[in-house]
Structure formats: structure tokens, C-alpha cells
Amino acid sequence: MFHVGGARSALFNWVMARQSGGALVLRIEDTDTSRNRPEWTEGIIRALAWLGMDGDEYEGPYFQSAGAAQHAEALRTLMDQGRAYYCDCTRDDVIARTGDQHKGYDGFCRDRGLGPGPGRAVRFRTPDEGQTTVVDLIRGNPVFENAVLEDFVVARADGSVTFLLANAVDDIQQRITHVVRGEEHLSNAPKQQLLWTALGAEPPVWAHVPVIVNEKRQKLSKRRDKVALEDYRAEGYLPEAMRNYLMLLGWAPSGDREIVPWKDIEAEFRIEDVNSSPAFFDVKKLRAINGEYVRALPVERFAAECRPWLDPARAPWDSYDPAVFERLASLAQTRVAVLAEIVEMVDFAFLPEPPFDEAAWNKGMKGPAAELLAGAEDAYRDAPWTAEELKTRLEAVGTAHGLKLGKAQAPVRVAVTGRTVGLPLFESLEILGRETTLARIAAARTRLG
């Protein structure tokens, strides 16, 4: 599962790396062995590739767990400097003492001089005074009082180091100059910076990207919101549209433009211009933008992009004819905003029977539907099978009943396609062919009684 927020951060990182000629490094932060799956990495790589980031666009992936030796060494350095100490407090101990779940560590073991042992973690001794200023390209330079920074854990009781330390060590070693990540990490920045300094390095420049929120203005969460890039991909959002939209969240290209070629984005983007307030993930807008991209596709490309959704393995029909779809594609292109929608747009042509929908049937078969269908059947039996002719003949049938084409076509549409709305009717009939069309009209007449 690749979170859309992560995707946006990745995009920002990517663009910045390309602009500066620097390298983008992909690091899998797997220091917590208890919650890690190798296949997740594959998913991340696949998602990045879908967005346009092939393996040659970044260095790595590096696995953080592979650096355990250096992490351990850094830990020793901190111990030797007296910047870290052993602690045997459990979380419950701390809460019992402070009476507050969210108060952070109280420094109980700071000067107990504990040695290593089972159940003992290592905490970093944060300075009692002074301030830590985080140089952040997006939110100015937030200042943190060192005194309010708790003594955080840098190594677990089992000896493994935590994310904070591992990151600092790896960042220093990989000579990271810019850290661009979600705002939820902002409060980690001063801690990590303290670590960088303690390890003798000059801290990087940060950019904490505002979170993406839902309609209730809360950070998008896997639990309650649709956040997986893969889900959008499966619905038929185009990667070009997705990355264009993601870049629009918190940033805007020059001029009154929104649909912008990627090369322009790459040329114009500046992390300093990213808004510092949270942005709502508006699927309606995403959809609109996707529609623009879909319509801009050459029709052959459009047809090719639709293929996965039409494949009998996935579609509700057993077999389908690519030649038929090719003829329908141009009719469907302006009517599809998200590729998955192609299925119900053209299913009438591949299903043995038109799909039946009670509401559609009732709506389409109102009034003189029976007479209209009878008239159409007669008119079509020997008609030259062209859309033009089919239209003219049904028009005449309608006129005989005092109806305009808009009304007269309704029963035929429902009889043949099963729906009240859809592709242009006469063109569809032409492609469907006389035999099927007539058979469906006859079937509908029977059903009508």
C-alpha cells in the first residue's frame, strides 16, 4: 500500500533531485523487524515506477536494517560521550509517575548510572537548555526549546536502534542534504538534529510538507480514507493525471494553468512555494483532471489503456471482440473520466443479453413504448444498416406518435443496451448489427407483454 501523501512527498523529492542534479535515495526504513514485510518494498517500487520513477531515477533501495553495525557504532559513540544512558523504565512506569499518557519521558533513569542488561533501553540525553532551530524550506524556521524535548529512546532493549538514530546515522553516511517529508515528522526534526550534531555532523535542510486531509480536515488515514495509490490505479486513474493532481496540492504552476506537462512542472516547481497549510484530497477534482488526460489521449492509446478493464478475466463477459471495441472507443472517450467506467459503457456489445436494470426498464418503457418498439422493429428489418438511416427511420416512427427523437429513442435504447443513458444510440446499433438489434427489440416486446 502506497499512501497518496507518500506519493506526493516522493514526487517533490524527485523533482528537487532532478532540478539540483542531486541524487534521490530510496531507503527502506525497516529497523522494526517485528512489523516489516519484504513484499512491501516491491509494492513501493512498483508504485514509484507507475508514477514515472524508474529504478534509474533514484539510488537504492537501501535497507536500513543492513546498517546495523554502523548504528551500533553510533550508539557507542553517544554512550562514550555521555549523551545516552540506559533506562529500565517501562511505559507503564512512566505513566504511573507522571500520571499522564502524553507527557513523555520524565528522565527518571538519567543519572542512575545503569549498565546494560535485559529490559534496558538506551535514551538520548537531550540538553536542558538552549534551543534547536530547524531550517525548514516550507515553514520558516521553527524553534524548539531543548528543555521540552524528552529523552527519547535510541536503542531498544534488544539492542536494535530506533528510527530516529538509524535515520541520523544513515543520512549522515549517505550525505543527505535535504529531507523532504510529511509534516507529521516535524516534531522529530529537532531530535534528529540533536543526534546529527552529537554525531559531529552539520544538520540538513528540511522541508515538512503539510499533510493531506479528508473532508473532515483530518490527516488521511488508511483506516477511514481511500489513500492507496494502487486503488486509484485499479480504478483507472492515469499516472500522468495522478501526479499532476498531487503536485497541485499545495502548489500551483505559473499562470492560470493546472493541467501542466510534467516537464513544465519539473522546470517550475519550487519547494519554497509549497503552501504550509493542509490540503484536502478532492477526488472530484482528481476525477476531472483525469478526464482531461483521458480525452487528450489519441484514440488508439485510449483503447489500449482500456484493455485491462475489458479483458474477460476481469470484465463481466466471457469473450470480447477488440475490433468491435475499437469502433466504440471514440464514442466512449469523452464519456469516460476514469477508465473503469468503460465497462458499463460498452457492456451491451459484449454481453449475450443486455444488462437488466429494473429502474432503467421502468423509465424507458413508459408511454407508447410497445408501439415504438414495434415500429422500430418493422422499420429496421430491411433498413440499410447505417447509423444515419437508423436514425431517420426511428425519427419517422416517433413522428407518427407525435414524439421527438429524444423520447422515441428511449425504449429502443433500453431494449438494446439495457440502460437509459449511454453511447450515441444509432452508432451503437450500427456496430451491434441488425441481427442482435432486432433480437433484443423482439425480446423486449415479449417482456412488455
Add this chain to the structure above:
RNA sequence: GCCCCCAUCGUCUAGUGGCCUAGGACGUCGCCCUUUCAAGGCGGUAACACGGGUUCGAAUCCCGUUGGGGGCACCA
């Protein structure tokens, strides 16, 4: 509770002291086109959270208020 952040139409944004009776896009509404539905065209709707300053002048700068958000794990 503590730390940090944020605040322009419903939404994403433009705007960096006069060009702003605040622009664009999505949404929404209406009209046109029309074989349904889209697409397309035209038009409407709708915002500087509030209160104080600073200034000749403030959406833009400062302070406060209110409101929202993020974080406070031996997760990352």
C-alpha cells in the same frame, strides 16, 4: 495537558503593501448545442476568520483572539 504548525470562494489555489469593485480551476446553478449521457461553448454563484495596530494606503507586515491541524511509543 505540553510542544509545533496553519488560516483567501464549498474545495485546490493566484496574490509577496497600491495593478484587487480579489484572478483561475474543480464543484454547483442556468442557457446554448443535442438521439440519451457526456464532451464543448456562454453566463451566474461564491472567499480575504475576528479584533487591534503599523502605513498616505493592507488579503498582503506586527500583536492578540477564535477556529483547525500535526506530534508527544522500546512505530516509522
